[in-house]
Structures are given as structure tokens and as C-alpha cells.
Amino acid sequence: MRIKALVVLLSIFLVIPLYSVTKIERLGVHPFMKKRVITPQDLRNIEKYEADLKAGFEMAGAGELIAPFIEEIKAGRIWDSELKPGDTVKWMLFKERGKVKVVTDGLIAIKKPIKAYRVTFFKDLKTYDFVIPSICANISLMNVTEHPAPECYLEVSPGRIEVGNPVILDLCKSKNWVKGVIKVSLGGKEISTIEATKDDCKKTFTANEPGNYKFEATVYEEHEIASKNPCVASVEYWKNLPPQCDLKVSPQKILTGEEITLDASGSSDPEGKLKGVKFTIKSDGVVEEKTISEAPYVYKFKPSKAGSYKVELVAIDDHDVSSSTCEGSYNVLRRGFFLAETGIMSQADPRLFLPLRFGYQYRINQNYRVAGVLGYNIKIKGSSDEDEYGNPFTADLLFFYQPERFFIGAGTGLWLVKNENNLDFIVKAGYEVYYTDNLGVYLFLEGRIPYVNFDEKSDRGVVLFGGGVRF
Numbered sequence: 001m002r003i004k005a006l007v008v009l010l011s012i013f014l015v016i017p018l019y020s021v022t023k024i025e026r027l028g029v030h031p032f033m034k035k036r037v038i039t040p041q042d043l044r045n046i047e048k049y050e051a052d053l054k055a056g057f058e059m060a061g062a063g064e065l066i067a068p069f070i071e072e073i074k075a076g077r078i079w080d081s082e083l084k085p086g087d088t089v090k091w092m093l094f095k096e097r098g099k100v101k102v103v104t105d106g107l108i109a110i111k112k113p114i115k116a117y118r119v120t121f122f123k124d125l126k127t128y129d130f131v132i133p134s135i136c137a138n139i140s141l142m143n144v145t146e147h148p149a150p151e152c153y154l155e156v157s158p159g160r161i162e163v164g165n166p167v168i169l170d171l172c173k174s175k176n177w178v179k180g181v182i183k184v185s186l187g188g189k190e191i192s193t194i195e196a197t198k199d200d201c202k203k204t205f206t207a208n209e210p211g212n213y214k215f216e217a218t219v220y221e222e223h224e225i226a227s228k229n230p231c232v233a234s235v236e237y238w239k240n241l242p243p244q245c246d247l248k249v250s251p252q253k254i255l256t257g258e259e260i261t262l263d264a265s266g267s268s269d270p271e272g273k274l275k276g277v278k279f280t281i282k283s284d285g286v287v288e289e290k291t292i293s294e295a296p297y298v299y300k301f302k303p304s305k306a307g308s309y310k311v312e313l314v315a316i317d318d319h320d321v322s323s324s325t326c327e328g329s330y331n332v333l334r335r336g337f338f339l340a341e342t343g344i345m346s347q348a349d350p351r352l353f354l355p356l357r358f359g360y361q362y363r364i365n366q367n368y369r370v371a372g373v374l375g376y377n378i379k380i381k382g383s384s385d386e387d388e389y390g391n392p393f394t395a396d397l398l399f400f401y402q403p404e405r406f407f408i409g410a411g412t413g414l415w416l417v418k419n420e421n422n423l424d425f426i427v428k429a430g431y432e433v434y435y436t437d438n439l440g441v442y443l444f445l446e447g448r449i450p451y452v453n454f455d456e457k458s459d460r461g462v463v464l465f466g467g468g469v470r471f
Contacts, residue, residue, distance in 0.1 A: 023109040027083075030094040030101075031136035038137045040078045040117060046070060053139070056093035056100040062141070065128060069139075072121045081118035083133055085110055089140040106140070122223045125149055147221065151175040152231035154182070154217040160236045162319075163208055167235050169194060169215060172201040177219035177227070185214045210239040242323050243269040243315040245277070249328035253437075255335050255363055256306055265296035267315040267323070275320065280312040306334040306438075333437050335363045341444075343466020345377055351389060352381040355464060359396075369400040369407075392417035396426055405432040405442075413448065415462075422450035422460065432470075440470035 033049070035042060046053070047070065057066045072078075087108040094101055119130040129143040153173040161167055171180045177198060184192040184205060194203050207213055217231040246266030254260050264277045276293035280286060287309065290299050303309075308331050315323040339361055345353040359373030375394040382389055398411030408429045415422040430444030446464040453460055 020105060021088075022103050022106045024089075024092065024103070024106045025109045027110060027114065027133050027138065028135040030096050030138070032093055032095055032100075032139060033137035035137075036135075038132075038134050040076070043073050043078060043117065043132065043137070044076065046073050052095070052100045053093075056102055056139070059100070059102045060091045060093070060104070060141070062091075065123065068121045068123050069119065069128075069130065072119050077119065077121075079118045079120075081116045081131060082113045083108055083110070083116040083131055084113040087131075087142065089131070089142050090144065092138050092140040094136070094138045122147075125221075125225055148176045150177040150219045150221045150225060150227040151229055152177070152180065152217050152219040152227040154215060154231045154233050156215050156233035156235055158235070160238065163210055163237050163239045164206065166204040166206045169196070169203045169205055169217075170201065171196050171203075171217060171219065174198075174201070174219045174227070174231075176221055178222050180217055180219040182215055182217045185216070186211050207235075207237040210237050212236050238271055240272070240317070240319050240321055241270045242321050243267065243274055243317040245313050245315040245323040245326040247311065247313040247326040247328045249311055249330050252329065253331045253333065253366075254303070255333050255366065256304055257302055257335070259300055259302050260330055260332075262299040262311055262313070262328070263297075264292075264313050264315070264326075265298055267297060267313070269315070269317040272318050275316045275318050278314045278316065280314075282310045282312065283307045303332045306332045308332075331437055333363070337361045337438075337440075337470045339371060339373060339468055339470055341373070341375075341466055341468035343444075343464055345462055345464040345466075348461045349383040349387075349389070350381075351379060351383055351387070353377040353392070354380050355394075355466065357394075357468075361400075361470060367401060367403045369402055369409075371398050371400065371409075372396070373398070373413075388418075390418040398426060398428060400428075405435050405440075407431075407442075415448070415450065420460075422452065424448040424450050424462075425454075430468075438471070441467070442470065443467050 033042065050070065054066055057063050085108060089106040089108070091102050091104045092106050094103065115134040117132045117134065119132065121128055125147045127145040127147065128141065131140050131142050151174060153171070155170040155173070157168050169182055174180065180196045182194040182196065182203065183190055184194065192205070194205060196203050213235045215233045219227045244267060246264060248263040250261050250263070262279055267274060267277055276291055277297045279290040279299055281288045292299060309329060311328040311330070313326040339359040341357040342355055345355050347353070355375050355377045357373050357375035359371055361369055361371040363369050373396045377392045377394065379389060379391050393416045394413055396411060396413030398409045400407045400409035410427045413424050413426050415424050426446065426448040428444055428446040430442045432440040432442040434441040444466055447462065449461045
């Protein structure tokens with residue numbers, strides 16, 4: 001009798017525990033809502049049962065699901081379904097004597113399917129699937145499906161690039177995502193936002209200002225859950241500033257055959273390196289172009305042609321960008337000049353001569369010169385009316401010191417005249433009253449005396465005051 005009474009009692013509760021699974025054989029005996037057939041509209045009024053819902057969900061350990069569950073029902077997101085024999089539920093709410101109770105790990109053991117409603121929602125990377133039988137509204141959690149969290153992976157390439165060129169922003173290796181957002185910042189200030197999708201996972205970005213750009217990405221799964229792992233990359237955008245040229249020309253005045261140095265070693269590139277420098281030498285057109293591709297960018301050479309030259313220097317960087325032009329100049333001086341001289345020559349006899357001279361001067365270096373001069377000296381006044389002294393011919397060789405306009409020199413010369421041929425010692429000093437590199441007009445004072453008269457009083461000494469032209 002006791003066994004029969006126990007069976008009857010269990011049948012009243014309609015549940016039979018079996019190996020930790022609770023068999024549910026009948027529905028509608030302990031309904032959550034008392035109505036023969038419950039409709040979706042009835043469910044929308046579920047707020048009337050909010051206190052019971054809260055108690056039941058909390059007993060089931062799912063208190064955090066009350067709000068989204070009610071929200072789904074109030075929004076009308078209720079779908080027709082059915083509850084079939086063999087279905088399982090994780091838990092089911094029901095009422096016994098007006099109190100909410102929960103049965104867990106339930107096995108539906110009814111004989112045939114019954115109509116039900118299904119409510120499904122997503123929360124915290126889980127999909128919750130509820131079924132509500134239409135004959136009792138016993139809210140049951142059937143399934144919980146866990147979804148993997150989205151993981152962001154951002155590749156930005158290249159890591160260093162010149163402004164005006166695009167970088168590639170690649171989110172393709174991200175996991176469990178449908179869309180992504182990349183925030184671009186410079187100096188801590190957000191300047192751009194780029195959106196991507198799983199089907200369009202590569203984007204580009206182009207900067208027009210130099211700097212270190214930061215890219216911070218977040219990807220989202222289909223329910224707008226954001227990735228939490230760090231997803232940051234950076235790119236250095238640099239601006240190719242033009243190189244700076246620097247030109248030193250030394251010396252700036254030389255003689256033909258002397259060495260001149262064009263020094264561009266001070267040229268530089270602010271953010272890269274130089275590819276080379278190009279010298280262009282001009283004088284009534286381009287004379288020479290010289291490109292040097294290795295430091296220290298110095299060009300030495302010996303000009304052979306006199307003239308005034310202009311030098312233009314351009315520095316070229318490793319991106320083939322040229323600097324502005326640096327300019328310099330130098331003068332190449334002739335070594336040789338023709339000379340023409342005249343004046344008044346006085347001899348101690350006394351006699352006066354008008355010399356007519358023509359010669360050639362050669363610069364040994366910037367300060368020293370040598371000159372050869374031939375002259376014919378016309379006697380314009382003799383020592384007496386009967387003076388038969390002829391017109392001397394002279395041939396002189398002199399060495400000079402002439403750093404600028406003033407010059408002083410000495411040498412030796414022939415004095416050839418009828419019945420008197422001498423070898424003279426000559427001293428000469430003068431000043432160029434008009435001076436250019438290629439032309440000079442000068443005044444001079446010259447004295448000469450035969451070597452044979454050095455040890456005695458001589459009446460053969462000659463003094464010449466004159467002028468000349470160097471051309």
C-alpha cells in the first residue's frame with residue numbers, strides 16, 4: 001500500500017527522477033499561467049508575472065537573463081515551435097500551490113508533440129534558447145550555445161613610408177568577426193576612422209604630413225560584441241625634404257695650370273642620404289659638368305684656359321630630389337702678357353732718348369714674374385751739336401716681385417750702339433694705375449748702369465721715367 005501511495009503521489013507531481021534526469025510526462029497540471037491555450041499576446045503581458053519570473057530565474061541561477069528575456073517577449077520576437085517527446089530542457093519553471101518552482105535537467109516524456117513558442121536571444125557571447133508550451137507557459141531553457149570571442153589582429157605595412165603614399169591596413173587574420181573599426185591618431189589626437197568588414201578586410205590610409213601615426217583596431221562579432229585584445233600598430237610617415245647644398249671654391253683666383261678645389265663636402269640631406277652632387281662650370285656657356293657619387297664630394301682640377309668662371313652645384317638625394325642651386329666663381333688668370341713701353345730716358349753725358357719698347361711678361365706664380373723687353377731708343381738731344389752718339393738698341397731680361405699693383409724688379413740687359421756695346425745692370429720699380437686681370441696701365445722708374453763702370457764714376461748711367469701697357 002505504501003508503494004502504491006508513493007506512485008500516486010509522484011504522478012500528482014508528474015515528475016519521476018531517473019538517474020539524475022527528471023522525466024516530465026505531463027504538462028498543463030502545474031501551469032505557470034492558468035489558461036487553456038496561451039497565445040503570444042498573453043505572453044506579451046508577461047510583466048504581470050515579473051515577480052514570479054524573477055524568483056524562478058534566480059532559483060535556476062539565471063537572474064541575469066530576466067531583463068533580456070522580458071525584452072524579447074515585449075518586442076514580440078516570439079516564434080511558433082513545438083515540444084516533442086525526447087526533448088531535453090536545462091530547467092523548467094512551474095507553479096505548485098501558487099509558488100514558483102524549478103525542475104532541472106528535464107527529459108520531455110510526453111506521448112506526442114505539443115504546440116509551443118520559442119524565444120531566443122544573445123547575451124555575453126551566448127545564445128539562449130527558451131521554449132514555452134502553449135498549454136501551461138512553463139518557461140523552459142532548452143539550449144545555451146557559446147560563441148567564441150572576437151579576436152583582433154592588425155597588420156600595417158610598410159612600417160616607414162614617405163608622405164603621400166598609402167599604407168595597407170590588414171584585418172584579415174582577425175577571428176570570429178564580421179566588421180571592424182580602425183582609429184587613426186597622430187600626436188594623441190584622433191584624425192580618422194576607417195571601417196572594414198570580413199569580406200573587405202584590407203583598407204588603405206594615406207598621410208600628407210610627416211609623423212608617427214598610431215592605428216588602433218577593434219573587431220566586432222555579429223551581435224556587436226567587441227574584441228578586447230590589444231590591436232595596435234604604428235607607421236612612421238616621413239617627408240622627403242630637399243637636400244642642402246654647400247659649395248666652397250678655393251682659391252678664387254689662380255693662374256692657368258694651377259689647381260682649384262670645388263668642395264661640396266658640407267652638402268647634406270636632412271632625413272636621408274645623398275646620392276651625389278653635380279658641378280656645372282660655365283663661361284659663356286657650359287664648359288664642364290662633373291657628377292660625383294661618393295663622399296666627400298670634392299673636385300680638384302687644373303684649368304688650362306684663362307677666364308672668369310661660374311660654378312653651380314646641385315646636391316641629389318637618394319630619392320632623386322635635387323637641392324636648390326649653390327653658386328660660386330673663380331678667375332683663371334693668363335700667365336703671359338705683351339708689354340709696350342715708352343717715356344723719357346736721360347743719360348749722364350747728358351743725352352735724352354725716346355725709348356720705344358715691346359716685350360713679353362710671364363707670371364711664374366701669383367707674386368713673381370719675368371719679362372723680356374726689346375727697345376729702340378731714339379736720341380732726341382745729344383751732349384753737343386756735334387754729338388754723333390747713335391740710337392741705342394736694348395735687349396733686357398728682368399725679374400719682378402708684383403703681389404698686386406706695385407712692382408719692383410731687377411735684371412740685366414744689352415746696350416748696343418755704334419762703338420759702345422755694354423752689358424747693363426737694371427733696376428726697375430713701378431705702379432699700375434689701371435689694373436684688371438688682363439690689362440694694366442703703369443708708370444715706372446728705371447735705372448741702368450754698365451757692369452764695367454761699377455768701380456768708377458760713370459757717365460754712362462741711364463735713368464728712364466716712363467709708362468707702359470700690359471695686355
